[in-house]
Amino acid sequence: MINKIKTLLNITDSSQDELLSLYLDIVKQKVLNYCNREDIPSGLELIIVEITADEFRAKTRKNAIESGEETGAVSSIKRGGMQINYESSSSESNYNKLTGGGAEFIANYQIQLDRFKVTKEKRVRFI
Template sequence: MLATDKLKSLLGIEPADTSKDNILEFIINDVIENVINYCNIEELPSGLEHTAYRMAIDLYRNENVGNEESAAAVSSIEEGDTTVQFRKSVDEDFKNTLLKNYIPQLNRYRRIAWE
C-alpha cells in the first residue's frame, strides 16, 4: 500500500507538514484506482508500487490538485502600458495520457476481463 509519508519525502515535503495530507491521500487513491481498473485486478501488486509513486508524483506536479485555479504561465509581456498574458502551464490532456506513460509497466500485470 502506498504511504503518504513516502510520497511527501519523494516530493520534498517536510514530514511534519500536514497541510497537504488530504490532497496526497486523494492522489494516492486515484492512482491506485486507475492502476487497478486498467489492469483488471483487485489490489495493487508490490511490483507496481514504484510505478504508482511515479504516477502520483506526476499527478501532484501536473494537475495542481487542491487549488481552485489551475496553474498559469506567462505567455507574453509588453512593457508599454504593461500588458501581461497568461496561459495554462498544465497540459490539458495530461490526465488522459498519464496511463500511456506507464503502459509497459502496467501491461505486465494486466488481466483480460470478460464482460
C-alpha cells in the same frame, strides 16, 4: 506509500496527508482498473507512488494558476505601454494530460503498467 509520495514532493509535515491519501486511493483504483487486477503487486507500488505524486503536482499547479497565485508561460511581451500576456491553455493541456481519467492518464504510464496487465488469457481460474 504516503511517506514515499511525501518524499517525492518534499513534504515534511502531515498537513497534506488526508489529501495525499485520497489521491493515492484514486490512482490505485485507476491502475487496478486499467490492469484488470484486484491486487497490487510490490513492483506496481512504486509506479503508483510516482503517478500519485505527478497528479498531486499537476492539480496543485492548476489550482495555483486558477487562483492567480501562479501564471502560465509568457506568450507575448509588448514594450511600448508594457504589456505581458500569459498562456493558460498549455497549463490546462499539461494538467489534462497528466490527470485525465482515460487514455491521457494511461498514455503517460502505459509501458510501465502494461507489464502488470492481466488479460483473460493470463487469468487462471480453478473450478
